Structure formats: structure tokens, C-alpha cells
Amino acid sequence: MDTIRGKHFSITDPQGVNTVIYRINETEKEYLESSPKYTVERLPISEELRGELKKKTFFVDEPNEEEYLVILSFGKDRVVVNMGILEEDSVKISKKPVPIKFSTLYSEKESEYKEFVYTPNLKRPISIIDPETTEEVKPILYFDEETNEVRGKCKLKPYKSYFSFEIREKKEDV
Numbered sequence: 001m002d003t004i005r006g007k008h009f010s011i012t013d014p015q016g017v018n019t020v021i022y023r024i025n026e027t028e029k030e031y032l033e034s035s036p037k038y039t040v041e042r043l044p045i046s047e048e049l050r051g052e053l054k055k056k057t058f059f060v061d062e063p064n065e066e067e068y069l070v071i072l073s074f075g076k077d078r079v080v081v082n083m084g085i086l087e088e089d090s091v092k093i094s095k096k097p098v099p100i101k102f103s104t105l106y107s108e109k110e111s112e113y114k115e116f117v118y119t120p121n122l123k124r125p126i127s128i129i130d131p132e133t134t135e136e137v138k139p140i141l142y143f144d145e146e147t148n149e150v151r152g153k154c155k156l157k158p159y160k161s162y163f164s165f166e167i168r169e170k171k172e173d174v
Contacts, residue, residue: 006061009091013054017075018134020045021058021084024068024167025123036125038167040070042136060086070165074131079163105162110155126166128154137162 013019022040043058060067067086071093072079084091105128128137139152156162 005063006059007063007086007089008057008059009086009089010055010057012050013056013073015052017073018054019056019071019073020129020134021072022070022127023060024070027123039123039125040127040165040167041123042127043069070167072129072134072163072165074129074134074163079131081165105156105164106160107156107158109158111158124152126164128156129163131161131163 011019021043023043025039025041027035027037027039043060045059046057048055063086065087069084069086069091071082071084073082082093084093124139129135130137137154137156139154141150141152143149144151
């Protein structure tokens, strides 16, 4: 029987708030030349109702000593973005933020969001989220024969806002 090596931690969302958490992965050195430096991976979750509140337990499989996290709390008409670090058995909110670029996407006609490159193990640097449901917009994957890369693009519905974020390398000269 296989055993799962991992950690878990819980948070409680107040009414009207829905929190999702992403793990930040650094791309392996052998793939860095043709891949993004960082990718994001949504943590699996289980939910338990406790009266008006939701207790959420997040799971991290095969964690490193330190795991950097992006914590997104979606409320009515806003998103609160926090950075965290999972160390041993606790989550600490980071005082030294990891650079994160985020934006709201909106269009009055159906559109495709920019293409993005996947790493060889099919991880991606960008996530697009429907803020009403907090579900990810699943990209359509295809193989670009010209560049010999796996790429993805997302279809966005008209008259709807989306939240998008990407982890980038911090540039000292900017």
C-alpha cells in the first residue's frame, strides 16, 4: 500500500469569504532555460461546515522544508492577497513578499487569454480564477510544433470578470 507524505493545515472562512491557496514551485534547473522560473499549483482542500463558518483543510503532498504559498481570499467585490510560508507544522504570513503580478480580466466579447508555456511536467506559471466560484479556468492544452513546447490558453466568457496572477522573479533593478 502506498503512503502519502504530506502536511495539512486548516483555516476558517467567515461568511461571504472563500479562500484558496496555491503552492509556489521553483522549476528544476535543467528546465529553466526553456520554462518559467516559478509555477503555481492549487492545493487540494476539504471543507467542513461549522454553523455559518467553513473550516477548510489544505493538503501539501511531498512538502519541502519551506513551502511558499499564495493565499487568496475572495469576498464580495474584492480579493485579499497574502503570502505565506509553510514551515514544519505551522503557516506563517510572510513579511518578505514574493513578487506577484495580478490583474482583473474583463471583456464584452468572448476572448482567449494570452498563451502561456508549460514546464515539461505540465506545470504552469499563471492561474486565472472565476472570483464568483473561485474555480480555476481550465486551459486548453496544445503542442506548438514550431517552438516544440506545450502551451495553454483559456477561453473567457463575455461580460464577466476574472482574477489572474503569475509569480515572477524579483528584479533588483526595477
